[in-house]
Amino acid sequence: MLKIEGLTVSVFGQRVLSDVNLRIRKGGSMALLGPNGSGKTSLLMAIMGLSGYKITKGDIIFKGRRINDLSVDERARLGIGIMFQRPPAIRGVKLRQMVDMTQRGDFNADREAGELNLREFLDRDTNVGFSGGELKRSELLQMLAHSPQLSLFDEPESGVDLENIVLVGKIMSRILNKNKDNAGLLITHTGCIFDYVKPDEGCVLVGGRLHCIGDPMSILKTIAKHGYEGCIACKRKIPEGDSRKPVK
């Protein structure tokens, strides 16, 4: 589904990702771990094609097609969708209009908004004055409408109370399982979401470099026990300069 080869990305001339290699197979999902500022969000933004994230080397291949030069909307229409960590407020554009304009396939705004406890938000300006948890649910509603094949989730559980984590997890799982080929890449710090969405792989980004790929639960355990320093010292590390593509 997604193949990232030797990806190097700069933001304002500053390198934020170096020689990243990744693969997510059809129907697969991967957890992206790493300390703050390690380049996790940058990787998602680069995959989505947002301006400011300049690919200086390497390729992003989606469904067998090199998408480096495609615009954001072209990628979205190919089937890449994103749940932003900090979505902007869109004044004057109601959430209902937002999902009406962007929905693909069968989608019932009232029913899905009801499920996400967002019914009264449908007729409010998108993300304007929404709380942290409301923003996450608004993002998920929009993703349900968009119905992507590859879903990028940027910290879906941050700022969400315990009760709503169940809901967020349930909806994420629905998006990922809508089609058996659907795939996902999700950034998490806590792994709370693993109770609902079980990624089959995990990887760690440190300083813009991919550090290791393996079982997400065991990576998370190592990080919890030894911190990222311990994780960096771990022997699963991909040796520097090794261009070997980590394949499961």
Add this chain to the structure above:
Amino acid sequence: MQTKNSRGRFPKAGQVDIGSYKSSAKDKPYLKDLRRVRPDQKKNMLSAGVDLSNRHRSGTYVQMDHSVVHSQSLYPGVEVMSTTEALKKYDWLEDYFWKIVSNDADEFTRQAEVQPHHGYFLRAQAGVKAVYPLQACLFINEDNIIQNVHNIIIAEEGSDLQVITGCATASDVRRGLHIGISEFYVKKGAKLTFTMIHNWADDISVRPRTATLVEEGGTFLSNYICLEPVKTLQMYPKAELVGRGAMARYSSILFALPGAHMDVGSRVILKAEGSKAEVVSRAVSAGGDVIARGHLRGEAQGIKAHLECRGLMLSEKGLIHAIPELEATIEGVDLSHEAAVGKIARDEIEYLMARGLSEGEAQAAIVRGFLDTSIMGLPRELQKQIDTAISTCEKEAF
């Protein structure tokens, strides 16, 4: 920015040469049956909010050039006629003429006094609450003429009146000058909702001179929409809140296409204790010039007023100049303003693109959202029609 007009001269932006327009126009016959209005004229009126089918309207006044072609009330207790006729009918109306707009304010008011061409008189009698809006259309049908109207609206005590005024031109009219003197009176406990839609041709100059007097407990809501190109438009309507608890709200939506010059503001003088005002404007420049003014003056204890002025630049050309002014003459007033001018944020466009909208669609959705008309409380059909008009403008802009 100066542009060459159709006559090859370079008028200073905003200046109007009154003498260059024809002061006479052919008489147009009175039409008892509005179905006799030509379809193309009807269409242009409709795009200014005037629906000659009279569906959901309490009455209609139509003036073409210097002739009153129709005036009819469809609601008991609501009067619709030309100001000329009204002056004949009511001696007391003299007291309402040139009372809150000075006849000596500028060359345009002087022109309108010397050479008046009717205008509408709309009045809701005390306690009358009209369900549907009244509509008035000021139409320029002949090229290169001057049209001077003097309008009076009176919402008597405890009445509730909605008025839609549409200004438009015939499709073959290019050049003209419209001067509109308007004096509105909102009596004790009355409510007047006044919506004005301008749909002029490219080379029309427009000089409305409007003032409103709001008495105790009265409410005046004014909506102004100008989406079409206009050569030069300059207006600074004023509301004076003279009675305790009076309220005024001005909302304006301006869309300036290349070549347009709009200098539009709203002013509220809060003279009575506990009076309130709100001025909201949204200006988009797609290459035209907009000067967005606002002025609040607090002269009494316990008043509260807010001014909000937002501008959006869609083009490298054009200009938006926001000039908000607050003025207090005593202590104990609460006046505030916020102004912001900028371009559409890139992250907002890309946010919509990440859901699959093209860049153009994303921009259009954001501009439509920026020009949100929902606070105007317009009749649903009119609101829909304006939203369609906004979409059409955007298509021209992008």
